[in-house]
Each structure stands twice: as C-alpha cells, then as structure tokens.
Amino acid sequence: MPVVSTMEDERAVGGIVVGVDGSARALEAVRWAAREAASRHAGLHLVSGFDPAIAWYGEGGPVPPVPVDSVEQAAKADLVRAAAVAREVAPRVPLRTERARHQPVPLLLDESRRALMVVLGASGRGGYRGMLTGSTAVSVVAHAACPVVVVRPPGTPGGPVVVGVDGSPASARALEVAFDAASRRGVPLVAVHSWSDADYVTLPVQYGLVETAPTREEQARVLAECLAGWQEKYPDVRVDRVVLKDRPRHCLLEWSGKAQLVVVGSHGRGGFQGMLLGSTSQALLHHARCPVLVVRP
DSSP: EEEEEEEEEEEGGTTTEOOOOOOOHHHHHHHHHHHHHHHHHHHHEEEOOOOOOGETTTEEEEEEEOOOOOHHHHHHHHHHHHHOOOOHHHHTTTTTEEEEEEEHHHHHHHHTOOSEEEESSOOOTTTTTOOHHHHHHHHHHHSSSOOOEEOOOOOTTOOOEEEEEOSSHHHHHHHHHHHHHHHHHHHOOOEEEEGGGGGOOBGGGGGGGHHHHOOHHHHHHHHHHHHHTTTOOOTTTTTEEEEEEOOOHHHHHHHHTOOOOEEEEESOOOOOOOOSHHHHHHHHHHHHOOOEEEEEE
C-alpha cells in the first residue's frame, strides 16, 4: 500500500489513530484525541485515506491528472493543518501523519488492529476530498478491533463519564473502559441501567416459555452485580447508579447532554443475534450531545 508518511517519534505507532479529511468535525476529533493521548502518554497517528474511485469516471476512463493532483495536495494540506492543531493542544505528544492510497474504511480497520483507539469526527465531507462520511464512522465502529470514539459536540466540561450497563459481554468491557476514563479525568461515573417491557417476551403458558419484565429491585441487583469489584479497583471514582424503566437509548441520549463522554458496548443484550451494532449505539452515534466511545466485547 503506497503511503506518504512522516514520523516524529516511533512511539506514535500503536497509539491513538485519528481519521483526517479536512472537515471541521475531523479537526474536533484531532483536538479530542490529542488531549486523550497526552493523558495516556501515548502517541498520536493522523491518517488520511484515498478512494481509488476518484481516479476513474464513466466507462472506466481515467480522470485527467490535474484534479487528482489537486485532491492529493489538498489532502496533504489537511494533514499539515491537523498536525498543527494537535501540536497546539498537546505539544509533547509523539506525532505521526500518513496519507495512504487506500480506502478509508479498510485503512482505519487495519489501523485498529494496532491502535489503543480510533477517533473520528461525527461526519466528514464525503465526496472527492473527504473520507469520513457518517456511513464510514458506522462501519468502523461495527468492525474495529479496538474501541472507537466518535466526537460529536464537545460535551459538558467537568461533566461525568456515563456508561450504559445491561449485563452483556460488550457492556462489561464498556464498564472497564468507562471506569478508566473517569479515573483519568477525575470525574464521577454514572452507571445507567434501563429497560423496557419490549425487551422481554411474554408467551402463553402452553408454550412453556413465559418471561415477565423484572421489577426495579431486580434490575437494581443486576446493576450492582455488574459493578461488583470495579469500585474496589477504582476507589477514586465516585459511582452514581441510575436504574430506570425506559428505552436505553432514550436514557443515554438524555444523559449525553450532561456528560463529557458516553461509553457503550457495540451490541447489547436486547438486539438481534448477528447484528454488529445495536440500536442504542446507533442512536448515540447519530444524536448524542457529547463524544461517544463504543467498545466491542
């Protein structure tokens, strides 16, 4: 894969990867990732992808070289601008930039195999110059090998870290990541467990499969069991427990207006088997009012 790469420090490899396409949202993602890299003493790797389709048109006829050259020059300029933003936010963080002649989604998924996390803007430009459309972010979140942060509005300064908990393997991993994030930021952790009657199936007795929605007390015990051990491991983190009978996505979207970060699993207990992203994570990616960190099991 042909690349144009600059390296300031080898420690930038395997650190936090940020997709860059010149959009304002991508630069917000760079700022967020630079602060996160500084707090983790990790490197920052800014990448820009290239869609080979822009080199062809019509019945396979090549586009004249001037437009393609212009796209390349613009992409390299976007990387320079993004690097300047990163240095302004975190001047001591090891930094690497890379312009890769590879489609954005495969590029970011490949990087996710070595990265601590991948950070994307909520949406990018799309088209010739851009790479981070909304569909790109959803695809990366669904298939990445590491946690993915989608940076939406900056969130509430000093607000808590909010985590969705439902007892699934993905939410167990999200809980671990959320405790770490709250500890690093020195803020409380709000653990949200919500449910609705639609999550539970009630069938006639003759089928031998009768399941009724549990009580609030039973759901509170589920949350307590999920939190067991974590508060001992992170004694510095104050935990506020929220147990509500409501759709999880409704509850977490409301909390996103008060939080600086929302953490969820990629696919929770209530979805269909085989789906890579649940409805809750999908809703947060598109509508949350703060950055969203999605964790796969």
